[in-house]
Amino acid sequence: MNEIGGVPLFFLEFGDIVAYFSPFTLTLFLLALVFSVFVIVSRPERQIDIAFGADAFFAKEISLPELRFRRFMAIACGLACMGAMVTGDVFDFTLFVSLVGICNVGIVAAVRTYHVQDAAYQYGLVALAGTVPLFSAAAIVAATTGTLSMLELASPAAPAVPLIARALLVLGVMGEGMAPFYAAKAEMFRAPGAPYVIMCSLSSLLIFLRVTEVVLLL
Amino acid sequence: MAWNEYSFGLLVVFLAALVGFMALARERDDLHKLLLVDLVEVASIAVIALLGTDLAEALILPGLVVGIAELLALSQLYIAKEGLAGVPPRGLNIEVVQKSPATVIIPGFLVVYGIVLSGFTGGGIAALGLVFYFMSHRFLGDFHVLELASGISWALWVAAFFVFMFAPAFWFLALMGAAVGILLKVITKISLVGVMWGEAE
Numbered sequence: 225m226n227e228i229g230g231v232p233l234f235f236l237e238f239g240d241i242v243a244y245f246s247p248f249t250l251t252l253f254l255l256a257l258v259f260s261v262f263v264i265v266s267r268p269e270r271q272i273d274i275a276f277g278a279d280a281f282f283a284k285e286i287s288l289p290e291l292r293f294r295r296f297m298a299i300a301c302g303l304a305c306m307g308a309m310v311t312g313d314v315f316d317f318t319l320f321v322s323l324v325g326i327c328n329v330g331i332v333a334a335v336r337t338y339h340v341q342d343a344a345y346q347y348g349l350v351a352l353a354g355t356v357p358l359f360s361a362a363a364i365v366a367a368t369t370g371t372l373s374m375l376e377l378a379s380p381a382a383p384a385v386p387l388i389a390r391a392l393l394v395l396g397v398m399g400e401g402m403a404p405f406y407a408a409k410a411e412m413f414r415a416p417g418a419p420y421v422i423m424c425s426l427s428s429l430l431i432f433l434r435v436t437e438v439v440l441l442l
Numbered sequence: 443m444a445w446n447e448y449s450f451g452l453l454v455v456f457l458a459a460l461v462g463f464m465a466l467a468r469e470r471d472d473l474h475k476l477l478l479v480d481l482v483e484v485a486s487i488a489v490i491a492l493l494g495t496d497l498a499e500a501l502i503l504p505g506l507v508v509g510i511a512e513l514l515a516l517s518q519l520y521i522a523k524e525g526l527a528g529v530p531p532r533g534l535n536i537e538v539v540q541k542s543p544a545t546v547i548i549p550g551f552l553v554v555y556g557i558v559l560s561g562f563t564g565g566g567i568a569a570l571g572l573v574f575y576f577m578s579h580r581f582l583g584d585f586h587v588l589e590l591a592s593g594i595s596w597a598l599w600v601a602a603f604f605v606f607m608f609a610p611a612f613w614f615l616a617l618m619g620a621a622v623g624i625l626l627k628v629i630t631k632i633s634l635v636g637v638m639w640g641e642a643e
């Protein structure tokens with residue numbers, strides 16, 4: 225097989241869906257895992273606003289129900305990231321990526337600030353539109369090669385995946401939170417509550433790294 | 443590569459998606475944008491359906507579920523963003539809808555037919571009946587019970603899949619569990635569309 229991410233260390237089989245841990249995917253998986261653990265154990269930051277023209281500042285408090293909801297969404301996002309990092313099935317990969325998109329919206333949805341909610345909504349629209357090229361890519365891969373397994377597609381004997389399927393896959397992942405659509409997401413990071421909000425940007429980075437591997441593998 | 447039915451189908455679906463995206467680029471109202479995105483989403487389901495195999499059927503289900511989940515999440519966010527939470531839903535203010543017994547008979551027929559069909563399709567049909575019923579009758583019950591039922595029946599569905607994987611000998615039990623689980627899940631989840639207006643402040 226085309227070992228772009230190193231020799232797979234071991235395979236985890238769920239029927240015909242095989243998750244594989246190569247040095248590359250294992251590194252990304254551990255990164256997502258470690259950050260998820262951080263999210264579980266850490267407490268949210270309290271953003272400080274300085275009042276200009278006066279000797280005063282105020283801290284933004286995060287209520288317990290809001291904290292619980294956001295922590296839950298951040299953990300869900302971490303799990304979706306871990307799945308996207310190690311899955312060996314093209315359709316599963318697209319599903320995990322769109323799950324990351326929903327969770328990113330969820331992380332900031334509980335913030336009671338209009339501009340943050342508005343940014344999250346606009347980003348959610350982009351993410352929802354991004355599922356069209358994502359699922360189209362997976363469907364075209366299945367239609368042209370007859371399989372969705374990355375391990376089979378990586379073997380030299382496998383039929384070639386058309387360029388349009390790879391292009392649609394990259395476009396779809398871009399819709400779920402990469403440049404240039406990342407601009408829609410940037411406003412969301414102004415929401416208070418550091419460790420949870422950083423999950424949004426970390427998940428974007430991780431799915432970006434993984435999709436490069438997937439596209440080169442196909 | 444020669445043009446065949448699949449290529450033509452793909453062309454039509456992509457043209458439809460393109461029209462949807464063009465409308466999306468011109469639209470400025472947030473709620474209309476959400477509706478248009480949902481319309482575009484149908485194109486992605488159609489691309490999968492073009493496969494025309496059993497695999498396509500298996501892939502449409504998660505694709506549709508993810509699409510509905512995103513739609514529900516975004517509509518909740520829209521309600522929170524525009525400060526619409528706590529506004530009670532209203533039924534259709536049309537005299538014939540409010541007085542006619544057809545608004546009970548048609549949902550009743552659809553629900554019974556959906557339960558007979560079972561599975562995802564049956565759930566969709568029964569849920570359509572319930573959505574029509576809730577639309578035409580003002581119902582201010584506790585919808586959180588429905589939400590809970592939806593979650594539990596989904597757990598049943600997942601449990602049935604574990605039986606398939608680890609104890610294939612009990613496949614018939616698992617099949618029935620999965621069919622009933624997904625039926626209840628889809629009925630309860632889709633019937634919530636339009637009636638849940640978020641937590642009262």
